[in-house]
Amino acid sequence: MQTEEKRGVDAGIARFWHRLTDIGDPDPLPAHDLADTGVADALAVIDVGHRTPSAGAIHPHECYVVSRAGDGLALFQVDARARICRRLRAARSPELALTAANLPVPRPGEAHILVVTRPWLSMRKYGHRGFLYTQIDAAHLATSLLGVARDRDPRAVLRLRVDHRALSELLGLGLGLREVHSVVSFGSSGQPVDTDGWTGLDARDADPLAEFQNPLELACRTVIDPQLSLSDEPPSLTPRPISLATAAASAEPPSGTWTELTRLRKSSKQFRPGVAIPESRLTQAVAAASWRLPIDLPADGIELTVVPQGDRRATMRACMLQRHLGDAGAYVLLHTAHDELLDHRHTLHEMIFRAGAVGHLVYLGATAAGLGVTGVGGFDGPRWLRIAGLPADHKVLYVLALGQDDHTGTKLDRLQPAYAQAER
Numbered sequence: 001m002q003t004e005e006k007r008g009v010d011a012g013i014a015r016f017w018h019r020l021t022d023i024g025d026p027d028p029l030p031a032h033d034l035a036d037t038g039v040a041d042a043l044a045v046i047d048v049g050h051r052t053p054s055a056g057a058i059h060p061h062e063c064y065v066v067s068r069a070g071d072g073l074a075l076f077q078v079d080a081r082a083r084i085c086r087r088l089r090a091a092r093s094p095e096l097a098l099t100a101a102n103l104p105v106p107r108p109g110e111a112h113i114l115v116v117t118r119p120w121l122s123m124r125k126y127g128h129r130g131f132l133y134t135q136i137d138a139a140h141l142a143t144s145l146l147g148v149a150r151d152r153d154p155r156a157v158l159r160l161r162v163d164h165r166a167l168s169e170l171l172g173l174g175l176g177l178r179e180v181h182s183v184v185s186f187g188s189s190g191q192p193v194d195t196d197g198w199t200g201l202d203a204r205d206a207d208p209l210a211e212f213q214n215p216l217e218l219a220c221r222t223v224i225d226p227q228l229s230l231s232d233e234p235p236s237l238t239p240r241p242i243s244l245a246t247a248a249a250s251a252e253p254p255s256g257t258w259t260e261l262t263r264l265r266k267s268s269k270q271f272r273p274g275v276a277i278p279e280s281r282l283t284q285a286v287a288a289a290s291w292r293l294p295i296d297l298p299a300d301g302i303e304l305t306v307v308p309q310g311d312r313r314a315t316m317r318a319c320m321l322q323r324h325l326g327d328a329g330a331y332v333l334l335h336t337a338h339d340e341l342l343d344h345r346h347t348l349h350e351m352i353f354r355a356g357a358v359g360h361l362v363y364l365g366a367t368a369a370g371l372g373v374t375g376v377g378g379f380d381g382p383r384w385l386r387i388a389g390l391p392a393d394h395k396v397l398y399v400l401a402l403g404q405d406d407h408t409g410t411k412l413d414r415l416q417p418a419y420a421q422a423e424r
């Protein structure tokens, strides 16, 4: 090999080797005192509210906070699992961005939590279906944050019809790898919040694009149809209490218990085989689906059908042969007419949101009723339609399995292979 060519190869190998072996300092940032930044209430909400179900326990989303600090508006990125709160430099004026996004500028004590999706994290495991899971996971998170925030401040609201472009600019999400999903807004509870367990870091001088350089993540973005990007907005609506499921009666969520139910909630890994669910408990769990929540969406709900356990082999097959799900006592199908779903790109996003949000309410209802529950993303939609006798032109968006929790088993979808997605 020519010496010059060899030197080029050596330099290439050295760079590659460096990437393999040097993972760098996880957070080479100066500490930041979180006192007087107005972020404490948001941290208290996120601390509990982020404990949500997620396909494969991947949690492909992030939380950002805008609050009023002593010196104006402050922007933070919150990593709830690591309990790190990074102060960011806003990529544009927060006042202008919030106003453009139809959001009120927070007064002292008020804050917005921005839920941001990062589809790649789910799509690298589940392929295209990971995009659906990302949206459902984010709906769980947004609903959970809203409920926990309402326990602290009854005026808390959730908005989806915000100007996503303005908020993306505020966060500096230039490459489209992350997308703003929704915004939870609330005021302070007035109770003191202890931020001692959190690490505050000052990232205002860090390169905001440094973490967006993964070529695999860029490639993932290219398979998402640009039509699905939320670039232009449907007419904005004022948040008001609505029921997200089509149901005869809607009800107020029980006040003050959401936070407690969120702490108790978990996904069942195994149901007790052959044990029927008492009718009253099933009714209590499903009734939660029609809790009214203050959201800026039209009141068209997603349809909900309860399927009692019948032919165990058939229901297990409809759950992509996930054995543990065949022992459930009943299933909740969340579905809608296909045409309605594709009427407009916002209908698609908003209907998937309703599926995830109603799924979240069923989780909380089942927890209150003492029933085991798990969300199911690995399902065969047409098969479920046939089992439930539903019209063939409907699409099932999400399934929940309910039963007597056996408190044993392993959550197989947390394993690396995406076994229930027809991946072989």
Ligand SMILES: Cc1cc2nc3c(=O)[nH]c(=O)nc-3n(C[C@H](O)[C@H](O)[C@H](O)COP(=O)(O)O)c2cc1C
Pocket: 051, 052, 053, 054, 055, 056, 057, 133, 136, 137, 140, 265, 266, 267, 268, 322, 374, 375, 376, 377, 378, 379, 411, 412, 413, 414, 420
């Ligand atoms: C969109 C979605 C799809 C899911 N799909 C399945 C599934 O097909 N099978 C299963 O056993 N669990 C499924 N789960 C449950 C997750 O495994 C569970 O939420 C995750 O392991 C975290 O556990 P936790 O809910 O107890 O916190 C799903 C959850 C969500 C939100």
